[in-house]
Amino acid sequence: MYKELFDLSGRVAVVTGGGRNIGLATAMALAEHGAKVVIAEIDPKVGEEGLAALQAKGYEAELHQLDVTDSRAVTACADAVVKKYGRVDIAVANAGIALSAPGEEMPDEQWHKVVDINLNGVFYTNRAFGKHMLDAGKGSIINIGSMSGIISNYPQEQVHYNAAKAGVHHLTKSLAGEWAKRGVRVNAVAPTYIETAMTKPGMEKADWYKIWMDMTPMGRVGQPPEIAACVLFLATDAASLVTGHVLVADAGYTIW
Known part of the structure; x- marks a missing residue:
């Protein structure tokens, strides 16, 4: 019974920013459990590399080039997926960036870029894929948030x-x-610091990294598969009673 709850055979999943890091790990996890996976990635090279990694394992996958800040493009992507497969069951809004600048000096352009990708892009993804799910009367959307949506990180400045x-x-x-x-x-899902290309610059700053680890009860960063496992749970029927939940996977960071 419980094994069947994690079976995604026949289901169609879309992962934005799915070409590498958390996105690719998530695509792998969903595919491993039977889902047909669509990688929606802005960078063609990254997308092709992610697609090749999935196909090398024999998983059914395809690539859509997508800029999540383009609402029309997101809608077109959702329509194309449903037109091809007849359904979309899972949408993971993972695409995001991280930049740092003091609040009083932050250029408008940087503010808009981060908010446009990390918030507007998530909404466009939810809206476009959500419409098709509502028409079908079923579906699961998982947004990649952050512990940074719960606490204010230190020492980096990233309002x-x-x-x-x-x-x-x-x-x-x-x-x-x-x-x-x-x-x-x-x-x-609200992750802690995960060892990816996005966090690498911060991890390479010894003073930052020491503070991060001192403030983390487990004393370590996370790995992409650890977040992918959280997404997998929320995507499956094992989480059929779960909605409106922010699953915090932060190595204990928000305990204190």
């Missing part, structure tokens, strides 16, 4: 990132409330 991730969490709860009775679940 735009923190605000956007907090917005992702509340967007998740709001849409979950709207769509719960219509068969669509909306949840989020």
